[in-house]
Amino acid sequence: MAVNKWVERFFGTPLPDGVVMTSFLFPLLYLLAFLVIPVLVMLLTAFVYNGHVSLYWFKSIFGSPYYFNPLHPSGFLVQLIPYGNQQIYLFSGWDFGVVINSILVSISVMILTTILGVSFAFVMARYDFPGKNIVRILLFVPLLVTPFVNVVVVQKMFLPNGLINWIFYQHLHLLPHPIWIEGLVGVIVAQSMTYYPIVYLNAYASFINIDPSLEEQAENLGSRGFHLFRTVTFPLALPGIAAGAALVGIFSLEDLAAPIVFQGSAIAKKLMSFQIYSSFVSGFAIGNPQMAALALVMLTIALIIFLTIRWYVGMKQYAMLSKGGRWKPRVAKPRPLQAAIIYLLVIPTLLITIFPQIGVILLAFSKRWYGTWPEGFTLSHMGSLLTQPDILRVIENSLLYSTVAIFIILLLSLTASYAAGRFKKARLAPILDSLATIPIAVPGIVIAMSYFFFFSTVPPFKGTALDPTNLLAFFPGAALILAYSIRRLPFAARSISAGIQQVHVSLEEAAINLGAGRWKALTSILIPMILLNLLGGAMLSFVYCMSETSVGITLGSINSTWYPITAKMKELITSAVGSANLAAALGVFLMLVQILAIVLANVITKQRYSFIGLT
Known part of the structure; x- marks a missing residue:
């Protein structure tokens, strides 16, 4: 009995099934592992001087x-x-x-x-x-x-x-x-x-x-x-x-x-x-x-x-x-x-x-x-996007990083929003909701710095593909994907959470009462009804991942073979042998990606999505 009360207190139901447990634990553990703990490791680094806890580094600032x-x-x-x-x-x-x-x-x-x-x-x-x-x-x-x-x-x-x-x-x-x-x-x-x-x-x-x-x-x-x-x-x-x-x-x-x-x-x-x-x-x-x-x-x-x-x-x-107000706005x-x-x-x-x-x-x-x-x-700069190998490579890299990150973002957003929206009485629900929102307040350069300290010093990760200092890693872009999935999570999470709130829980309960399991109710009732929110959130997050700057030019600039677009643009702008014109051509490519995403959002979701500018 005591165990059931403890389980219900944290998961909102006395006998949580695999779907409920996954909805709570997957986003919670992911955000703890790749947001909270790296920041805490950096915090510990900043508070240690000569092996002792100290404010020395803050005093030096x-x-x-x-x-x-x-x-x-x-x-x-x-x-x-x-x-x-x-x-x-x-x-x-x-x-x-x-x-x-x-x-x-x-x-x-x-x-x-x-x-x-x-x-x-x-x-x-x-x-x-x-x-x-x-x-x-x-x-x-x-x-x-x-x-x-x-x-x-x-x-x-x-x-x-x-x-x-x-x-x-x-x-x-x-x-x-x-x-x-x-x-x-x-x-x-x-x-x-x-x-x-x-x-x-x-x-x-x-x-x-x-x-x-x-x-x-x-x-x-x-x-x-x-x-x-x-x-x-x-x-x-x-x-x-x-x-x-x-x-x-x-x-x-x-x-x-x-x-x-x-x-x-x-x-x-x-x-x-x-x-x-x-x-x-x-x-x-x-x-x-x-x-x-x-x-x-x-x-x-x-x-x-x-x-x-x-x-x-x-x-x-x-x-x-933007959907407009409940009243006709005052227009004169x-x-x-x-x-x-x-x-x-x-x-x-x-x-x-x-x-x-x-x-x-x-x-x-x-x-x-x-x-x-x-x-x-001249059309030569735009032509370089298709003919210059290093430019093609950074475009392919960004598409790869962003696409993989979107799948992670959708899984995190769906599970976190489902758990927080459907089991509001659970103690973990507000924690999940806050963790899914807080990355918008964490500067990208802070996440990059946290990952640098965490993955290059903690033994389980040091020397792996996640270690930014490991130039021989088979896929140095892994840390970038994790950072993208954290940085751009709030945009998809808010869209999906809004969709879940608009679907009454009784529809899922009716399916469960008729013999469908929770997984069946989720995939056949809830997900089809919030599909437009999923697509809209995915497109928003994809655009922001493609143009991610802070993480891209720090973690992403360590190995030139795995540059994202923004790292290459920075190099073209600042290098003595670079070309601002070629960087502008990459900028035009990013514009086209954003316009395409907006058009798709308007056509598919039948709603007007607007994009705000993230670094």
Whole structure:
């Protein structure tokens, strides 16, 4: 009797069968083995000094001006300097040390993306204007992930002879001097242009799901215009906006593409993500507990952001699945002043923010790009995707890693969602649900660092195919697949969990009462009814695996034979003999993969899936 009570307490049923046991134990053990334990091993490494438990490595970080210098910053935000026969404004950023720099960049990006995302979302949700469908399509463009190359285009846009000065200085004469953006400011601008769609998607879904009667009642009481937005509309949409901003903060904290592209400015290197990454490429990651301590500082900040917002709004939205609200949204024709703002400010701003993706295409089909615009037209870079062996190999590698990872992700998502959704009273259910969600708050560089310490030091794994330092392993991509399956799990898990919640448990119970086993009920009743959720989650996760950056350029860059696409793109961008044009061609390939996935999602699932940009 005591055993039955113990079993029921943990599994939600006194006599769990093989399906129930597997649904609980498989995802639980997998996540413990390849997420929790590796992070704990890294934690232990960071807390050990000379064989004793110590805070030495953390003290070395917060005691060093290089890593932590809040009181005596160096550098400058903007400075007027001579450039050729003219003067220009050079934007760089103050240096407060690696830790403070990372936090300030993250907060700045959160603020800028919130302003952009909320502005675009409010216009699209509240106004009906000529050209709105075209704007809706254009807002889709920034969702296309092109690691590194889009940042290269952003860098070119803000050079003294770049697009921004060509428009605002040479033609509109709105600037007294040309501007040049570098350093931390360059990182902030690039990340803001990359991540604002995350806030836009969350804000748009929040705006269209607001009960119109609440705003109408406020109007009847005299509230109008910005006062109505500030006191009613924005507070009602704040949970979704805050959730999007929190994700942006985490993604900014772990981003590597912008710091790597802007590393020509020394201050851009003074970010936590770049410092940890540089320990990999320099070969000093193993045996460097200080980098493990820095990774844990980053993880702590990311978890604080995540748990704060989760506590505030329940963190209900990750991958946006927009179906519209229960009520008809308030949509009106813009008044003359509002129309002027839309056409003269909002739409031009949108065109500037989508130029990085357009620039990737231009770069892929051009011979050179030294000035404002690319020059020459060629198909040779795109042709290299089919003819150059090393390029073909990285495409095949990424397809292999992503495909295998998707099968693991689907198994994890289905079992974890089934156990957590069908046996809610079990004590393991909330643990499973949290473990399936928490990877979204764990920076990719932290997972890479954890795997490096774990698989290269723990005896059962040291020297195996999972050991990143084992260059003779028969399949060095194994660690990448595990990392992909952990990193992209939440997107599929949320989609499948939503599907399971929509299927009433009585349908399965009826099948079981008629003699079907739980496995039969699962495969013949539940899975067919959530098949669209499975396909949608699989496509989302596949796209994100293909464009995975942090893990790809760390664990994936150790052995060039097993490079994923993002590792090759990084090499092409940073190598002296590399080709940004060829990296752009790979970026176009990733765009095509994403567009194909979106089209399939719309056709197969009959719903509108939107993709947010992950590193």
